[in-house]
Amino acid sequence: MLREHEVGGSNPPAPTIFCYEEEMEGYSVKEVEKKWQDYWKKINLFKTKAVPQKKYYVLEMFPYPSGDLHIGHMKNYVIGDVISRYKLMQGFDILHPMGWDAFGLPAENAAIQRGINPEKWTYNNIAVSKNTMKLMGLSYDWEREITTCAPDYYKWTQWLFLKLYAHKLAYRKKASVNWCPSCQTVLANEQVEEGTCYRCHTPVKKRDLVQWFFKITDYADRLLEDLEKLDKWPLPVKTMQQNWIGRSEGAEIDFSLDKIDQSVRVFTTRPDTLFGVTFMVFAPEHELVPKLIKGTSQEDEVKKYIEQAGKKSDLERTSLKEKDGVFTGSYASHPLTGEKIPIWVADYVIMGYGTGAIMGVPAHDERDFEFAQKYKIPIKTVIRPKAVEDFDAAQKGAAYTEKGIMVNSEKYTNLTSEKGIKEILKDLETNKIGKAAIYYKLRDWLISRQRYWGAPIPMIHCEKCGVVPVPEEDLPVLLPEEGVDLTPKGKSPLASVDAFVNTACPKCGGSAQRDADTMDTFVDSSWYFLRYTDNKNKKEPFNKAKIDAWMPVDQYIGGIEHAVLHLLYSRFITKFLYDIKRIAYDEPFKALFTQGMVLNKGEVMSKSKGNAVPVGPFVERWGSDTGRITILFAAPPERDLEWTEEGVQGSNRFLNRVYRYGMQHLDEVKHIDIKDMEVATLTPEELKLYKNVHQTIKKVTHDLELFHFNTALAFLMELLNRLYRVQKANKFLLRFAIEKYMLLLSPFAPHLAEEMWQKLGFTTSIFKTDWPGFDPNYIQDVEIEIVIQINGKVRSRLTTEPDTPEEAVKNAALEDEKIKKYLAAKEIKKIIYIKNKLINIVIK
């Protein structure tokens, strides 16, 4: 018995596992798979057509080349490979490329820790990964390979930056940003998970820094609305994007201030609660706070509070903490009643959303309620539930947050919330103290990184001319290879490379400095799927005709972890390129499939956890086909999959059985042409098998369309079991069954299917053969079983021809011996007949 740790290990393989057919000497899976991989390459099977007629673009998320690929990676690629081969056999012109998301921190860390050049490290890893992919026999067109850290790729990433800049969608601003102290760089909002860095899970800190942003918020509405177009995306991903964009409709309302001759703007989704405002809260970072407290008795206390709040991380400020705050000693006046409203500072209001100031309506907002209770601020009810005449939130001890009927609201009293919102907005607008507004949770995409191994931001800082873009013809701005100290010091390593930084201003020719930051690697991957369509173009990122011929991606496959990262960024960049008329589609991925993870001993398979099963040694021992079947059969692909030794053995057993069956009958069927088969001469038993083949073609095809690979394989196993049970059969029928069987199996176990195909005497690749169709005339079974129920319980069965009329079935059922026994002296109330399925006799 193999122990689990031996899977893919270095033990010499047992010969019976290693061979499809134990009797055949020197016949190893390894050699057979190599043979067909070489053959596919030789005949250019996966070469992309320059001009596709009927295109199909299938793509798996490209990996970061960390070296050894493990089974978790393999799952992603195998799913894509099945689809690609299936579509190929259906006559599509396929684009199925692969590449490397090659910029990123691990290369830099390896360089720091072990003194290896990041470029060298990365290209070594690419070589290893690529070699492993070749062992898997994946159907990539390697001519289309791209590498994001190669200058001929990142030149165009920089080009993209310049285009965004030209359209005012790339800008620089000072902002409070997320800083990861471990990675020593800033992060975009999407890259912070529960207050920690998505990569290393160190709690992030806030820092005020000048950084480059992409204005993704300009696209918030379209990114949200167009989710509706993505009917072939999984709902959870769409929901996550929807929540992330976080659109809310409401109003901006201005409150005038007593201390200074300025008003403060708040955002609220509930203008109908305006009469319930009993206080205001400003975020500690709000720009007006210093002005408000200047010279007051509260000044010191407020300053102290702000200072403390500033020290806390986001996590400490938000999670599970009782709200606190301080009174500023200052007041605002109510825009409609003129009432004096006390202004507080509290860190439950954050600068990052809305205007950084809120109107406090404790009666109708849970957070405001909690705050008001703590500081004994009045709670004034202005909305009542429709069904309750006199409602008081303070008495009830909880905020009423639903919509309802307005009360205590002067002329608006007795209006519904919906009506009241409209009326109040109208009046605010007339008085120019408020208007309808829509706010988003989505923030602009912070793309500067203070690290070396990324695409340099193509910008130059000139004392005279300000920020000047590098002219397009000067791209790429190359990363310096010499004299770079990579040790993180909180600023970009490039900043201290004089030869890189010092340059001439493109505008005035005077001395100037290059921007020393590099771009977020998610910028690299936000457009890579476009480059595959024209990966060798030296003049432009892609040719218009070529990209329009291939885009959008028909089927994208990857992990759900990119739901609001890569997938959102890619949609944004695609829409931008559509707007500047570079591409004809404004959504990059027509269909998305998110596969589940591979677990080993209950934990996600990963190198760092030490439970990764590397693909190389595994394939070496068991073959790629066995790995593919194990992955595809064990669970539906969207679900997590527990990798087990038993699963591997079962899959290997299945493939051996397929091969053995083929070999057993090879002599018999080798020279048969199925065109000579006469279905009319088949015996009833043979006809049944013939129909089984047609039924299997139908079911496997159907399941492939739905990504139900596990059930498709179950049907193939079932058919194989039936074939084994047939002792003697018509040669033509056997040939027919084996041929169709190999075709159906080929997307799943391509090497074995190709091998058998050749043994059957074919001289062209099985993948150049049409996917089999079924004859609808041979789908229905020769005879069917009808269940006889009494009061819904199965009591007997009868066998009959399909579509037997109701009367005949009824009579037969009533004549059934077992049934008769149940019916003795009972009154039949009614009989329900479901054609070809069951008959239910209802008795008293």
Place this chain on the structure above:
RNA sequence: GCGAGAGUGGCGGAACCGGCAGACGCGCUAGACUUAGGAUCUAGUGCCUUCGGGUGUGGGGGUUCGAGUCCCCCCUCUCGCACCA
């Protein structure tokens, strides 16, 4: 707290519109072939049973001739968001 998804044998998982629950595989049991079996083949395998049958899809109720599937309530788990005004 909000949002999404899921709960079916010893295990992974099947079951289209409400119509035979447990396909297929693993594991297990017995047998065959064997020097051997960790190969292969055959048969069996939800649970209980007095061998008639009873019972069974997280728990409880309901609709229906009939519910894993539809409706209501509750429990558990996974994932995402998390003071979003």
